[in-house]
Amino acid sequence: MSRKLAVVFLAMLVLVAAMGLKTIVTAHGDGSVIMANGGAPAPPTPYKNGGAPAPPTPYKNGGAPAPPTPY
Amino acid sequence: MPGPFACLVWFVCMLCEAAVVVCALKKGAFRRYLLLNLYMGGAVLSELGRFKILSEYGFNSMQYRYFYFYSDAILTIFLYFALIALYSHVFSEMKAERYVKMGALLLLGGTAAFTGAVVLQSSAKLVTHFVVDLSQNLYFVGLVLTYVLWGAILKLRETRTRLIQLVLSLGVYFSLFAANYAIRNLYPPLSSVFVPLIQIFGLFLPLAWAYAFWRLPEEARLVPARLAVIPR
Numbered sequence: 447m448s449r450k451l452a453v454v455f456l457a458m459l460v461l462v463a464a465m466g467l468k469t470i471v472t473a474h475g476d477g478s479v480i481m482a483n484g485g486a487p488a489p490p491t492p493y494k495n496g497g498a499p500a501p502p503t504p505y506k507n508g509g510a511p512a513p514p515t516p517y
Numbered sequence: 518m519p520g521p522f523a524c525l526v527w528f529v530c531m532l533c534e535a536a537v538v539v540c541a542l543k544k545g546a547f548r549r550y551l552l553l554n555l556y557m558g559g560a561v562l563s564e565l566g567r568f569k570i571l572s573e574y575g576f577n578s579m580q581y582r583y584f585y586f587y588s589d590a591i592l593t594i595f596l597y598f599a600l601i602a603l604y605s606h607v608f609s610e611m612k613a614e615r616y617v618k619m620g621a622l623l624l625l626g627g628t629a630a631f632t633g634a635v636v637l638q639s640s641a642k643l644v645t646h647f648v649v650d651l652s653q654n655l656y657f658v659g660l661v662l663t664y665v666l667w668g669a670i671l672k673l674r675e676t677r678t679r680l681i682q683l684v685l686s687l688g689v690y691f692s693l694f695a696a697n698y699a700i701r702n703l704y705p706p707l708s709s710v711f712v713p714l715i716q717i718f719g720l721f722l723p724l725a726w727a728y729a730f731w732r733l734p735e736e737a738r739l740v741p742a743r744l745a746v747i748p749r
Contacts, residue, residue, distance in 0.1 A: 479653055483719075484564050486568070487716065
């Protein structure tokens with residue numbers, strides 16, 4: 447039982463380490479992705495259509511400074 | 518269509534990937550390292566498919582983009598299992614294969630669950646986001662796993678030369694891409710230098726693995742690290 451738990455613990459530890467490393471490496475990234483399979487030229491990601499700058503979020507109406515929360 | 522240099526590197530990369538499978542077959546190592554060879558065989562098929570779609574629809578077409586990223590995700594999963602096969606080889610004498618398999622499946626499931634949880638925050642194209650993000654996350658999991666495996670090899674004083682060459686080349690390969698990505702983001706003006714390097718880095722793993730299968734026999738052993746002799 448303890449060996450199985452050790453395997454679970456190690457798997458979770460590796461997952462946390464990998465996601466932490468990814469956060470560090472891609473924190474200041476330009477949104478591009480790391481591709482490491484084969485020598486084909488990498489295209490832009492399919493869900494980023496065009497090179498236009500991203501607009502502000504639609505739920506922020508106007509440019510007024512946000513007030514403190516009412517509660 | 519990419520330039521002639523990019524096409525040349527791509528073609529050479531395809532040849533090197535095919536060479537890995539050919540070398541393994543010639544040296545009788547195909548079945549022993551089945552998952553590594555399946556990964557390389559899959560990479561060759563994927564490159565052929567990419568080339569066909571690129572020549573039919575063009576570089577900026579959605580067909581090429583989708584095929585590229587979906588095939589990349591499948592290849593990354595293959596590479597993950599190839600890495601787990603290397604774990605099984607290293608831990609074979611400890612009879613720990615059952616635990617390696619269990620840990621591998623758990624880690625793959627955990628990565629997929631984490632990716633799904635993150636992707637659910639976005640609003641559109643969930644499947645494509647999931648596929649690309651899973652590929653990215655598995656890449657980093659593979660990077661960490663390779664370093665852990667190298668630590669285990671050092672700790673267990675592994676001497677099988679071919680196995681060490683396979684693991685080390687995988688570690689260098691992962692690290693090259695991560696370093697390239699980090700440098701590109703730290704120094705954006707250098708992107709014009711570092712972006713074309715990505716394709717050239719793609720040559721490293723098939724070349725190193727083909728060398729391992731062709732030149733290093735399975736029986737080859739490294740001289741173990743010098744043991745400390747304590748006089749009595």
